[in-house]
Amino acid sequence: MQKFKSYCSKPANLITVIFLTLLLLAVVLPLSTLLIGSFKVNGNQEAIWIGDEVADGSWTFHHWTELLTSKEFNYAETKFWIPLGQSALMALIACFVAVLFGGMVAWFITRSDLPAKQFISTVFVFPYIMPSWSMAMFWENFFKNTSINAGMGILQSVTGLCVPESFVYGLWPCAMSLGLHYAPFAYILIGGILRNMDANLEEAATVLKASRFKILRRITLPIVLPALVSTVLLVFSSSISSFTVPFFLNKSSISSGNNFVSISVQMRNLINTGFTIGQGYVVAIVLMIFSIGILTLNNWLTGTRKSFTTVTGKSGQVSLVKLGRARTPTAAIMIVIVAFFAIMPLLSFAMESLFEVPGDWSTFTLRYWTSTELFEGSNKGDTIGILRSATLWQAMGRSLLLSVLVSILAGTFGILIGYAVARKRGSRAATLMSDLAFLPYLIPSMSFGAVYLALSYTKGFTWLDSSFFLLLLVGSVKFMPFASRAGTSAMLQLSGEIEEAAVIMGVPWWKRMTRVLFPIQKASFISGYLLPFISCMREMSLFVLLAASYTTLVTTLLQEYSRTGLTQASNAINLLIILVVLVIQFAVNKLTGASLDRGIGG
Template sequence: MNAAVRLKMFFRKPYNVILVVLFVALVLLTLLPLLSIVMDTVTVHSSEVMRIHGTHAGDFTDYHWRKVLMDGQNSINIFYKPLWNTIMISIATCVIAIGCGGGMAWLITRSDIRFKPLLSALFVVPYIMPSWTLALAWLDFFRNPLVGGVPGIFTALTGIVTPNWFAYGFFPISVVQGLHYAPFAYILIGGILKHMDANLEEAAQLLHASRMQILKRITLPMVKPAILSTFLLAFSSSMSAFAVPAFLGAPVRYQVLTTQLYRTLQGLNPGYGYLMALVLILIGVGIMLVNQKVLDSRKSYTTITGKSSQISLVKLRSLRNPLSVILSILLICVTVVPLITFAVESFIVEPGNYSLSNFSTVFWTGAGSTDIANGEPGILRNHSVYRGLINSLVLSVICAFFAGTIGILAGYSIVRKKGTFLSNAVSHLTFFPYLIPSMAFGAIYLSMFSVPRGPIPALYGTFAILALIGTVKYLPFASKSGINCMLQLGNEIEESAIIMGIPWWKRMVRIIIPIQKTSILSGYLLPFISCMRELSLFILLVTPSTAVLTTMLFQYNEKGWNQYANAINLLIVFVVLFVNWIINKLTGASIDKGIG
């Protein structure tokens, strides 16, 4: 059989065509842009010509590398100090996330604490909501008059002025991000604790080992892979976080790599920014490679056996009732109270004054006044806000549709050709965008599509670049969902249809998709929710005409129009929570299901 015949037979199978098309597209959209950003670190940009003497835009230079990495105090200020801040925050975030999440997982699965369904449901809410929700709530509650002159709710109620270290910078950023990522630990560690064979613990009890000895010698070693995975996931996510450090660090000029990257790309030093983006990408890839190795090592830890695993719950005795009540109150403070603070702050005319006479609906329904936010109308009468809401919804639907559809096709093709080079390559490429921090990914696409490249026009400033980057960035969620649901289907189902002469598209629409519609639906809805609450990915790429709600919130906050920012934040949170509720009703899915 000659090569032409083999090639023709190869492309007669739909999954081979899909794999080839996806391979080429993903190489162009994920790997080649990396080359573009590398080139931008050694290229003179038009805004830098006046500083890099004797050069022209487009010339080769090592200026950025020297200035960022080897320029003494200047390098310390613009790179090494933000890098150190980023690393320290990431470590503190991991400690808080594992401590809170792991502790809650143990209480829910191994103790007789009360209100388990309520505690379990409340604990995952901070992750369902956008990460910057808690950051804004912290500002509303704990900001002090020392920076900006406006006290927060805590100071207004108690008269106690919070110190700068408590209100801004390292401490609140670490706490907020730690609480946001604590559900990672809760889900991973809780899943293992729930299904772990209790025979070892029972044997230790028979040998009169204390609860602390059992915890140190048996329980912790068994959940070590989950703890390490949580550490690496939270560390990676914290490294790439932008919104929380921007909100809580900006008042005291506390910089991390992502906020410094934003400043340089928005300013006159884009080369610095692209170099920082490259550093973030390398750190992200390195962390995820370590994470993959840890996950692979998970195979050597058996937690479920065929033997009885009836778990004897730890009796909290006199601590049961007070601990249950205290945890319930704390979780309500973390999940419900922020929404109340947003509502209160969105009605306050004069910041810091919480008397009833100072409440007004002007920021919601006002027509606009020259003495308030330069005449900005209330958000319910604000055409810009409605345009941002429409942009957010349309963008989320587009990204979800394309990411979900491509994820289904990728999952189908990867499973059908499982084990081949092409299948493995496409599987890795669909996951690759997850390795790149969102801010760095935005910088890549800014570099790639800010100028025309061959037949592709400059996309910066268009809705197309937002839809493109959103689709590629959220493809890992959809593709993993597609792969998982296709792995559950036996080949016999489709083979029977092939024998009956049913075309491929009918097999997909009439057989495969209906059977796995619940799992497939999640491949569409997860990108939708992620897109609705995304800020870091789009902040470098939006223009006034393509602004979405999250970028508008950030811009209002930068201008000091906190009432509008709080109102928009409340709107976003309700949209995200409503969509999550719809997902739960349609699919029955719940990320805490099976633990609480």
């Protein structure tokens, strides 16, 4: 007891004890309820569905066996294996697009004498700040046409061209939107390595008379390879479990043969029926295993190869590839492409919300922004003009409140965890704590939502069901990895002596944190607050299973509107979300110098 007391007298130890307990409760406990839930009968409806007179709450292997093996009406195949295979295919194409596009831009920006680099680089990252479904919405806005009964899109209204349905909805468009969304992510990862790579490595080869191409193939590519592999794995793992993009782009009619149900959408369907909840949990677990496997592989690969990706960052002049006569045209093309994907989506959201028929000025209307008319059969306060809609403002307020609280909790916890990890480097408890804090990153949002859904259905925790606190809990835990990573790396950069110098002077712990450590790494720490805020503000998949009618968030409202076919309203809301995120990010960046690309994650 005496020992424990003196152990806890050190702040780093006390933090470790507290956060280990909290994380066990907030991460491990819900995960185990999900696992248990997949082996149990969840509710009376499910008991009736399974038949065989099983009682609610009894143990069963039914969920696993039926979903993975049942041949009745090809149940396993249509409900699980085909969606899984198609999602994997979608994720592969998305990887290819992201790496090719992002890698190309990264190379041009870091290794050539392209003009207007600053502009291209800033604008290129832009789509990544938008909510993940923005590209999908834009895709639909752009390509939809009357030949497939989907209203007139931008392309049709400008050129009159109608693309076939498989180009608007289904697997291919999903993969493309995901790829375009993650291209900036690939750019950040690959560009980071290229930029910091010691130029001497290439120069050494130049001196040995190796040709440009040979240097690229034998020196540059192998060094960038770990970053490439990382990008592929991270994009793959995020894409395969993506819920939002397939949700917006799986509107094909079943008869067209182009029907595409992704595995995440399938999970939500299974859970929402009320009698296949257990099978939904099974999908969540499978996706989780997928993600954890991929990310472990990634850590293992980058871990063992780190030795030669070590960046010194000390290199001086990099000899840039001269693009010569191609310089201006290349820059022009790049600017057009980059601007198209960054600015056009915003324009398209604005247009969709301002026109009955996009591009047709005679149908221009402010109705969807300002009208006080009520939707047919809608709830109280659900007006057509979203700016007048009490429902929207409530949801917006709730989203902001949630995001602020999540960012305060996750950000502060992240700093404290970072502090403890840095002070107790190598200790088993600290390592376990940082692993636990990082674990939510490995779990797909949708599965994570399912985890907490399972918890809120568990005896003793039902008070969580549909509460705001549940959203707060799930958000804080899910976005803690960003903050704890930012906090840990910032703390590790500070030598222990900086704090010890204050310890010797008798500065109390609280004052050391606020007066010495925080001010020095202000930018990194504030990024640790900013990232959870922005991620939370634009998060849909995580909350879609958990938000109840009286805890509607702005993203789940968007989802609801989109599902019921209110295109103008959902576009307007999306625009609103993007504006809020941008304004806040810009303001924080200007005020504190913190920025999103520090430790930005998948």
